[in-house]
Amino acid sequence: MNTPALLAAHGLCFSRDDDRVFGPLEFHVDTGEALLVQGDNGAGKTTLLRVLAGLLRPSAGRVEIDGRAASTAERARFVAYLGHLPAMKPDLDALQNLHFLCGLHGRRARQMPGNALAVVGLAGHEDTLVRHLSAGQKRRLALARMWLSPAPLWLLDEPYANLDLEGINLVNRMISAHLRGGGAALVTTHGAYAAPPVRTRQLQLALPQAAA
Numbered sequence: 158m159n160t161p162a163l164l165a166a167h168g169l170c171f172s173r174d175d176d177r178v179f180g181p182l183e184f185h186v187d188t189g190e191a192l193l194v195q196g197d198n199g200a201g202k203t204t205l206l207r208v209l210a211g212l213l214r215p216s217a218g219r220v221e222i223d224g225r226a227a228s229t230a231e232r233a234r235f236v237a238y239l240g241h242l243p244a245m246k247p248d249l250d251a252l253q254n255l256h257f258l259c260g261l262h263g264r265r266a267r268q269m270p271g272n273a274l275a276v277v278g279l280a281g282h283e284d285t286l287v288r289h290l291s292a293g294q295k296r297r298l299a300l301a302r303m304w305l306s307p308a309p310l311w312l313l314d315e316p317y318a319n320l321d322l323e324g325i326n327l328v329n330r331m332i333s334a335h336l337r338g339g340g341a342a343l344v345t346t347h348g349a350y351a352a353p354p355v356r357t358r359q360l361q362l363a364l365p366q367a368a369a
């Protein structure tokens with residue numbers, strides 16, 4: 158018998174006020190794989206990730222985890238979401254933010270907030286307030302949160318944004334390590350300017366007028 162995909166979408170659609178944003182989509186991603194979600198500005202990449210994270214309800218279709226429909230609560234435990242905004246408390250320092258988030262969502266075995274800061278190149282910034290971090294440093298802190306998350310599926314919305322070359326390589330190393338550890342990742346990107354060197358599937362989203 159075939160093992161079910163870690164995550165699968167069947168006939169997945171999202172509309173706002175009867176205007177189709179995307180779909181129907183059919184795709185899946187297995188353990189050890191990345192799915193690259195590509196498309197122009199406004200094609201619906203962020204919306205798709207928010208639907209998969211359980212933050213938006215699909216208009217039609219279903220999302221399965223390990224071959225079965227999952228509740229919103231199960232979905233929340235299953236995914237870690239890196240959005241455009243850092244989702245950090247600006248008046249707490251970097252380390253306090255990570256401790257706070259680990260308290261809320263749990264953490265990966267054998268990983269500690271201090272180590273995660275070192276992994277993303279923020280050693281020495283433990284007590285820097287988040288509002289004093291640069292855009293790229295905030296992105297790195299958000300990546301440290303992903304690194305600590307126990308969730309098997311990473312949803313990464315433009316993870317390369319605001320990062321220098323070393324930061325882009327860091328994202329790719331982190332994705333590779335996460336996949337080697339039995340995870341999977343969905344990665345949105347406008348084009349192929351950067352992609353992780355792992356087994357990848359592709360999903361192309363088109364703007365509604367281009368799709369018609």
Ligand SMILES: Nc1ncnc2c1ncn2[C@@H]1O[C@H](COP(=O)(O)OP(=O)(O)OP(=O)(O)O)[C@@H](O)[C@H]1O
Pocket residue numbers: 173178196197198199200201202203204205347
């Ligand atoms: N909160 C919202 N309310 C209404 N429309 C929205 C909202 N968020 C996004 N949209 C619209 O939904 C469509 C898809 O947006 P989305 O952010 O998913 O695209 P994207 O592919 O991630 O774009 P980008 O590459 O610019 O980040 C766009 O037409 C956008 O204007």
